[in-house]
Amino acid sequence: MKTPTATAKLSELTEIITRLRQPDGCPWDRKQTVSSFRPYLIEELHELLEAIDLDDRPLIKEELGDLLFQVIFISNLYEEQGSFTLTEVIETITAKMIRRHPHVFGDTKVDSEKELRRNWNRVKTAENAAKGNKDRSIFTFPRSLPALNRAQRVSERAVSSGFEWPDLAAVFAKLAEEFAELQEATDRGTPHEVEEEIGDLLFTMVNIARKSGFDAETTLQKATDKFTKRFTKMAQLAEADGSPLEDLDIQAMQNYWLQVKKEE
Numbered sequence: 001m002k003t004p005t006a007t008a009k010l011s012e013l014t015e016i017i018t019r020l021r022q023p024d025g026c027p028w029d030r031k032q033t034v035s036s037f038r039p040y041l042i043e044e045l046h047e048l049l050e051a052i053d054l055d056d057r058p059l060i061k062e063e064l065g066d067l068l069f070q071v072i073f074i075s076n077l078y079e080e081q082g083s084f085t086l087t088e089v090i091e092t093i094t095a096k097m098i099r100r101h102p103h104v105f106g107d108t109k110v111d112s113e114k115e116l117r118r119n120w121n122r123v124k125t126a127e128n129a130a131k132g133n134k135d136r137s138i139f140t141f142p143r144s145l146p147a148l149n150r151a152q153r154v155s156e157r158a159v160s161s162g163f164e165w166p167d168l169a170a171v172f173a174k175l176a177e178e179f180a181e182l183q184e185a186t187d188r189g190t191p192h193e194v195e196e197e198i199g200d201l202l203f204t205m206v207n208i209a210r211k212s213g214f215d216a217e218t219t220l221q222k223a224t225d226k227f228t229k230r231f232t233k234m235a236q237l238a239e240a241d242g243s244p245l246e247d248l249d250i251q252a253m254q255n256y257w258l259q260v261k262k263e264e
Helices: 008-022 034-054 057-080 085-100 114-132 147-160 169-189 189-212 217-239 249-261
Strands: none
Touching: 008 034, 008 057, 034 057, 034 189, 057 085, 057 189, 085 114, 147 189, 169 189, 217 249
């Protein structure tokens, strides 16, 4: 028996979505719009990211399928409006990837990752110019990205243009500078200045994560998970001793916290 190709299965999924949108299709699917579908797209993306974090291969496969469904569904909504087809979507991304990889599909030679990034930026600048966006910033990441994720991507883009600290020690020096400025702002500054200095400190920490080879968003998620686990265990220990956490003073809480850390 011949194994079905990805192309055939993609066509089948597209036909299913089209069927769902027919007058005699699914009432829920029929009433969806591009705007109403937005939160589901965001939800599915984060479910895929969580599956990747868990390294659960069957779940990753399932979540990839859910996300693919979302992409084709949204494309179908625009096709119904006469805007573009799924074929055109695929053609657009195919042409873009070929255009942005001249070192693979053309004659361009690159000798380092740094040169590769610079060439990528040159291609994007040329694309923007062709669209009439000559003054468009190279920092085109959406503001809807999680703040740490967006900060790291902006930092990476700046680095690709050569704007980088010489070593990690220089970033720590910057961190010390920002911390001192935050302390000064909290002592004598306005609320706006305090907020600004907190932002500068966080952005510098993102750069320490990046330069150390870590993703700041993932790193903070892990730290939050660790805190949640410890706090929950602390509450359980207090409850087992007949002392609800809410009735304890901070010193008693600290004692339980140290007990949890010791047990780990």
